[in-house]
Amino acid sequence: MAGNLQGTVKRRVLLVLTNQKTGAHKDITDLRVAFSMKKSHKTLQNRATIKIYNMSPDGRKFIREARDHAGEFHIHVTLFAWHVQGENSDTPIFTGLCETTSELIKPNWITTLQGLDSTDSFRNFSYERKHVKGTSVRTIINSLARESGVPVRVIGKIQGSLLRDRTFSGAPINILNDFRNTYGFTFEVLDSTLVVRVPRPDAFDYVEIHSGTGMIGTPRLRSGVLDVRVLITPTLLPDTFIRVTSIQEPSLNGIYIIRKINTRGDTWSGDWTTNIEAVILGTPSVFYVKEYLDLRRGKGVTIRDIS
Numbered sequence: 001m002a003g004n005l006q007g008t009v010k011r012r013v014l015l016v017l018t019n020q021k022t023g024a025h026k027d028i029t030d031l032r033v034a035f036s037m038k039k040s041h042k043t044l045q046n047r048a049t050i051k052i053y054n055m056s057p058d059g060r061k062f063i064r065e066a067r068d069h070a071g072e073f074h075i076h077v078t079l080f081a082w083h084v085q086g087e088n089s090d091t092p093i094f095t096g097l098c099e100t101t102s103e104l105i106k107p108n109w110i111t112t113l114q115g116l117d118s119t120d121s122f123r124n125f126s127y128e129r130k131h132v133k134g135t136s137v138r139t140i141i142n143s144l145a146r147e148s149g150v151p152v153r154v155i156g157k158i159q160g161s162l163l164r165d166r167t168f169s170g171a172p173i174n175i176l177n178d179f180r181n182t183y184g185f186t187f188e189v190l191d192s193t194l195v196v197r198v199p200r201p202d203a204f205d206y207v208e209i210h211s212g213t214g215m216i217g218t219p220r221l222r223s224g225v226l227d228v229r230v231l232i233t234p235t236l237l238p239d240t241f242i243r244v245t246s247i248q249e250p251s252l253n254g255i256y257i258i259r260k261i262n263t264r265g266d267t268w269s270g271d272w273t274t275n276i277e278a279v280i281l282g283t284p285s286v287f288y289v290k291e292y293l294d295l296r297r298g299k300g301v302t303i304r305d306i307s
Contacts, residue, residue: 011267014080015052019066020097026062028052034266035079037094039238040259048094050079050113055102060111063100075100077113081232081265083214083272091234093263127175130167137161137183144172145194156198158185186239206241206255207233209276216273218248226256226278232265236274244278256280 015028037048055063066075079094098115127147131140138158145152160183168175176187187196209215214231221227228244230236240258256278264271 010083011265011272012080012082013265013267015050016078016080017063018076018078019062020076021066024062026059028055028059031055032266032268033079034268034270035081035094036264037262039261039263046096047116048077048079048096048098048114050077050094050098052111052113054109055111060102060109063102063111066100075113077115080234081263081272082234083231093232093234126170127172128169130165131162132165133162135162137179140168140179141176141194141196144175148172150194152194152196154196154198156185156196158183158196158198188237188239206243207235208245209242210245211247215244215246219244219246219252220249221252224279225259226252226276226280228276228278230274230276232263232272232274236261236276242276242278254280 013029013033015033016025017028018025032053033050034053035048035050037046039046052059063075075098077094077096077098078092080092096115098113100111100113102109102111104110127144129143129147131143136158137160138154140162141154141158142152180186185196185198187194207213209228209230214233216229216231219226219228226244236242236258238258238260241255242258243255245253258276258278260277262275264273266272
């Protein structure tokens, strides 16, 4: 069934390569592109490998020219992948700086891009600053983003302020991980922008997962973690809410939150899928949502970090 479903979809990619030194960019849509990437809510596994087959000599030259005198590459990569029956390409499945190599493996020239998504640059910057009691969390987030050179977009209203003077030292991503435990927001660095989301207390958005939206096979539950396989869906990211509906396993129907995804694709053949690991809302491993509406029971629930 999985092979038949994948075989019936028309695969599409848009790969945007940008030379960060010059601003020049090159779009790739009609070459064979294969990719593999992992993303985790812990931001430790957000890596991608992308292979481009038979780029033109001018294309390979474009990549070589993005290397500076110290040998560092300045190629920023944005990869969109979707299937014609599914969502469009508005949301990238990967964005970040990549190292590149090109080699002739007869009969193909293969250009390999390897990189970390944009959260890595946000993780490596060191933030050193003292904030006094009463400073709002929103002010601190703005400061983290400004000093690390990352634009910020906040969706919703962030509540809360410091209860005492605090000196912060370290990577912004670690500080935000600490904050989201307490103040109930999620965040990601998407297309080089820090996006902070605050769940509404009376509702939240989720992505529907069922056979009509590209679910492949039957979901499985192991040790409290739901495994489900779907066709590539760009909006599926760690910390995304999903609602799973399975005719074969109705006991697993419900609302979950994604912890990890593993995406593989090849525009010619083989996989065009995302493997999801998710946990059901209400389990101790869901640590950052303080209050939300339980849509299945119609009552509010408080979740606390007890892990």
